[in-house]
Amino acid sequence: MIEIDGLTKTYEATTVVDHVSLTIEKGEICVIVGTSGSGKTTLMRMINRLVEPTAGTVRIDGRDTRDRPAHQLRRQIGYAIQGHGLFPHRTVGQNIGTVPRLLGWEKPRIAARVDELLSLFQLDPALYRDRLPSELSGGQQQRVGVARALAAEPDILLMDEPFGALDPIIRSKAQDDLLAIQKRFGTTIVLVTHDMEEAITLGSKIAVMDKGKLLQYATPAEIIARPATDFVNQLIGTGDRPFRLLSLETVLDHVEPGEAAGDAIDASLSLRDAYAECLWSGRDAIPVEEAGQRIGRVTLSRLTALAARPQ
Numbered sequence: 001m002i003e004i005d006g007l008t009k010t011y012e013a014t015t016v017v018d019h020v021s022l023t024i025e026k027g028e029i030c031v032i033v034g035t036s037g038s039g040k041t042t043l044m045r046m047i048n049r050l051v052e053p054t055a056g057t058v059r060i061d062g063r064d065t066r067d068r069p070a071h072q073l074r075r076q077i078g079y080a081i082q083g084h085g086l087f088p089h090r091t092v093g094q095n096i097g098t099v100p101r102l103l104g105w106e107k108p109r110i111a112a113r114v115d116e117l118l119s120l121f122q123l124d125p126a127l128y129r130d131r132l133p134s135e136l137s138g139g140q141q142q143r144v145g146v147a148r149a150l151a152a153e154p155d156i157l158l159m160d161e162p163f164g165a166l167d168p169i170i171r172s173k174a175q176d177d178l179l180a181i182q183k184r185f186g187t188t189i190v191l192v193t194h195d196m197e198e199a200i201t202l203g204s205k206i207a208v209m210d211k212g213k214l215l216q217y218a219t220p221a222e223i224i225a226r227p228a229t230d231f232v233n234q235l236i237g238t239g240d241r242p243f244r245l246l247s248l249e250t251v252l253d254h255v256e257p258g259e260a261a262g263d264a265i266d267a268s269l270s271l272r273d274a275y276a277e278c279l280w281s282g283r284d285a286i287p288v289e290e291a292g293q294r295i296g297r298v299t300l301s302r303l304t305a306l307a308a309r310p311q
């Protein structure tokens with residue numbers, strides 16, 4: 001658990017993070033969103049003391065982060081940034097092994113961890129471990145950057161616009177990978193992004209920042225249904241609200257008994273995808289399948305009701 005209390009950063013006369021308090025529970029993904037210059041990165045970097053707070057405290061599992069040297073703290077917290085920040089003259093394997101090496105892990109343990117992470121990110125270890133970063137595509141470099149951040153099995157992972165430079169297809173894949181890895185290791189993740197869509201897809205909680213202040217800290221559903229200020233409302237995009245609500249749940253959550261004509265959709269798709277398919281194919285109901293078996297249908301009337309403003 002990360003407890004942030006009254007956290008403030010001032011540069012000369014300017015306060016760039018202003019008395020922010022929030023608690024991130026273990027295993028949660030907290031996404032910090034806001035416009036450029038709102039203090040997102042500064043807030044996140046105060047967690048691993050890459051930026052020293054002017055005032056306030058950060059406690060990790062009850063322990064004040066100032067009670068040990070900053071470099072020691074940082075070895076326990078993974079950190080991944082946009083553009084990956086890989087060492088260009090070190091191989092992929094050496095890059096991933098950086099922190100385990102600093103922590104004094106035995107060589108075979110490091111090698112095993114490198115291969116485990118490469119496989120997890122769908123990069124064949126035999127093919128990729130000895131390559132230099134320049135011999136990988138941008139998306140592959142990004143995955144290696146995240147793998148490196150996870151190498152020492154940190155309980156906490158900080159990510160600053162990690163997928164910002166990726167094209168939409170690779171980006172969506174990288175987000176899925178991250179969710180799968182988060183589930184598997186139970187890592188607590190704090191992620192900074194400009195992109196509300198990404199925040200809604202990934203966040204168990206979203207922190208909205210503006211001019212150094214925390215405007216709202218709540219679940220995606222709560223933020224969409226009850227934005228705390230006009231600014232939050234604008235950030236969600238007024239016209240997108242119904243679709244964003246639908247994107248939070250899967251078809252499986254709302255299958256109804258009964259038949260429907262035409263091709264089926266998979267139960268794991270989002271309600272938003274189901275709605276799009278209804279509109280696109282001009283159907284009022286679509287059959288739903290799970291593992292190749294028909295399990296019922298999803299109806300346009302139900303989807304329309306679910307997309308309406310919550311009471």
Ligand SMILES: Nc1ncnc2c1ncn2[C@@H]1O[C@H](COP(=O)(O)OP(=O)(O)OP(=O)(O)O)[C@@H](O)[C@H]1O
Nearest residue numbers: 011016034035036037038039040041042043192194
């Ligand atoms: N070392 C520094 N010295 C002085 N001002 C700084 C320093 N670092 C950041 N700032 C200022 O603090 C403010 C917040 O910066 P920060 O990088 O936290 O914003 P951000 O929300 O992450 O922005 P972006 O989305 O553009 O990365 C900005 O106005 C920035 O110019």
